[in-house]
Amino acid sequence: MKWKRIPLGPLGTNAYLFLQENGDCLIIDPGGEADKLGRELKKMQARPLAILLTHAHFDHIGAVEDVRKQWKIPVYIHKKERDWLTDPALNGSQLFMGGAITAGPADHLLSGEGNLEIGSFSLKVFETPGHSPGSLSYYSEGAGIVFSGDALFQGSIGRTDLPGGNHDTLISSIHKKLLTLPEDTLVLSGHGAETTIEIEMDSNPFLNGFQAY
Known part of the structure; x- marks a missing residue:
């Protein structure tokens, strides 16, 4: 398995392509620029299965609708944020962008934790709220990677001053x-860039009793 990071959208949010050797691909957080993402998928000869x-x-959903329609694939999200895709007040675009960024409702609502099987992929789903009420992290034990969204960053953590x-x-x-x-x-x-659990355990100032200024 391999992965590729593609910063997209107005904030350069990391979208990820997670690929199997057979070409199967999962798309994580397509934040914008659907055409750019589509060109990368074709370049890699990837076969998207889901978002x-x-x-x-x-900033994580800007290209959801275009990508879903182009590739005819389902969208997965936590049920606590089921209305956020369609509501610019909830997803923050109304406040921060002065306009509406929306998508249609998700095809699959996730709740609780457990295994998620999509095609040849097997992921563990963790509920990691705090940045938002329905934040999820997706862990691939086989690949040794976790897609943490805006929960954990290199040397930092997600902001918590937004609604929820x-x-x-x-x-x-x-x-x-x-x-x-x-x-x-x-x-x-x-x-931002990738990191490891070990690095963040040892050096992330937000997780070790003090904050960096």
Whole structure:
């Protein structure tokens, strides 16, 4: 299995292509620029099976509808954010962009935790709220990677001052769900470069009792 990071949309949000050797592909958080994403998929001869959303803030969903229609694939999201795709007030585009970024309702609503089987992919779904109430992380044990969305970043954590955010909840999510993964697990975040669980356990200032200024 391999993966590719593609920053997209107005904030350069990381979209990810997660690929099997047979060409099967999952698309995580297509935040915008559907044409750019489509060119990359064709270049890699990938066969998209689904769109997985870590959460539904506007910068993670901007290309959802175009990608869904082009490739005729379903969208997965946590049920707590089922209305965020269609509501620019909830997804933040109305506040931060001065306009509406929306998509149609998700095809599959996730709740609780467990295994998610899509084609030849098998992922573990973790609820990691705090940045948003329905934030999810997707873990591939076989590939040794976790798509953490805006929960955990290299040297930082997600902001919690947006509607539905909660700092204590986020810290708890990271400690209980992400830092319990093998230390060599690669963390693929919604913004910035990749990191590892070990690095964040050892050096992330937000997880070690103080904050960097």
